[in-house]
Each structure stands twice: as C-alpha cells, then as structure tokens.
Amino acid sequence: MINMTKDTQVLHCNTNTVSDTEQLGYQLGTFLKTYNKPLCIALVGDLGTGKTHFSQGVALGFGVTDEVTSPTFALMNTYETAAGTLYHFDVYRLDDVYELENIGFGEFTEDTLSLVEWADKFPDALPLEVLWITLMAQPDGSRESIWQTSELTQDELIAIGGQYVSGH
Numbered sequence: 001m002i003n004m005t006k007d008t009q010v011l012h013c014n015t016n017t018v019s020d021t022e023q024l025g026y027q028l029g030t031f032l033k034t035y036n037k038p039l040c041i042a043l044v045g046d047l048g049t050g051k052t053h054f055s056q057g058v059a060l061g062f063g064v065t066d067e068v069t070s071p072t073f074a075l076m077n078t079y080e081t082a083a084g085t086l087y088h089f090d091v092y093r094l095d096d097v098y099e100l101e102n103i104g105f106g107e108f109t110e111d112t113l114s115l116v117e118w119a120d121k122f123p124d125a126l127p128l129e130v131l132w133i134t135l136m137a138q139p140d141g142s143r144e145s146i147w148q149t150s151e152l153t154q155d156e157l158i159a160i161g162g163q164y165v166s167g168h
Contacts, residue, residue: 011147011157013164014138021050021135021143022057024164029061031160033083038111038129039151042119045135050143051117054135055088058115062086070117075103087114097122 015021032039041058043051052070059068063081070090079086087108094100100122108114110127119126131149138144144166147157158165 007150009147009149009152009154009157011154011161012166013145013147013161014166015050015143015145015164016141018050018053020164021053022060024145024161025054025057025059026061027057027162027164028160029058029063031156032058032062032113035113037151038127039113040109040119040127040130041115042123042126042130042132043115043117043135044120044132046137049135049137051135052090054133054145055115055117059086059088062113076108078108084113087112088117089114090117091121092118094121097125100125 013024015024028041043054045051055070056068059079062079063083064079064086065081066079068079068088069077075089075091075093077088079088089105089108091100100106105125109116116126119132129151131147131151134146134148136144136146147161149157152160
C-alpha cells in the first residue's frame with residue numbers, strides 16, 4: 001500500500017456505529033469541498049468493514065444529493081456537485097490491472113477527486129496523491145480506521161477526524 005516516508009502522516013480513528021462511520025466520512029467530504037487539489041481516497045478493508053458507508057458519508061459531505069451506492073457492478077459512479085465532480089470506484093470484481101484501462105480508471109483518478117473501494121487490489125494503478133484509509137472491524141462491533149498520507153498535514157487529519165480521533 002503506502003510507502004511510508006518521513007512525510008507520511010498517520011491517524012487512527014474509532015467509530016462505534018454505522019452512523020459514526022458515515023459521519024466520519026461526512027467530515028472528510030466536508031473538508032474536500034474546499035481542498036481544491038486532486039486526491040484519491042483509497043479505501044481498504046474486508047467485506048463488511050464499512051467502506052461503502054464511509055463512502056456514502058464522504059459523498060454527502062461533498063454535497064452529493066443523489067443516492068450513493070457502491071458501484072460494485074457498474075464499477076464507477078460519477079457525482080456532480082457544486083464543489084466539483086466525485087468519481088467513486090469499486091474494483092472488488094476486477095482481477096487484473098489491465099481491466100482498469102477498459103474503464104478509463106487513470107483518466108478518472110489523475111488530477112481529480114476519487115474514492116476507490118478495494119484500492120489495495122491495484123495500489124500501483126493509483127495516482128500519487130492518495131489518502132489510504134484502512135477500515136477494520138473490532139470484536140465489539142466498532143471500527144478502527146488507519147489513515148495514511150503525505151498529502152495532508154497531521155493538523156488537517158486531526159481536524160477531519162474530530163471526535164473520532166484516538167490517541168489524542
């Protein structure tokens with residue numbers, strides 16, 4: 001996944017409910033409305049860890065008013081908002097990096113704002129500007145997420161994570 005460098009920022013967040021996971025995504029989406037730089041949100045996690053709920057929150061926070069569903073079969077959903085365009089991918093069903101070329105993956109992730117569920121399947125196909133978010137289910141039903149990026153500052157990450165940041 002991410003090659004850790006001295007510039008890589010790491011943040012840990014915890015959510016207790018689906019609503020919390022959506023709210024954490026919403027907080028990221030709200031931040032992205034004014035970020036004005038390309039960024040790929042690379043979501044990683046097992047089935048049922050909340051990638052789609054998190055994505056729905058990001059989309060809502062970014063200003064999407066359409067229903068937000070995981071593009072498992074469509075592979076990509078495009079959402080137009082006043083803040084710009086959000087491209088949402090789910091690459092779960094793809095087996096080969098060459099399949100990404102058939103859907104124009106590079107065109108829709110370079111210099112744009114994109115969400116990619118199951119991003120760890122094709123890490124080398126992602127743009128340079130990536131925020132990796134790994135979601136993990138905990139035994140008590142809560143979710144831990146680990147955020148890693150060299151694109152945002154630690155202060156920005158903490159501000160986005162807000163009440164869900166652990167260890168601060």
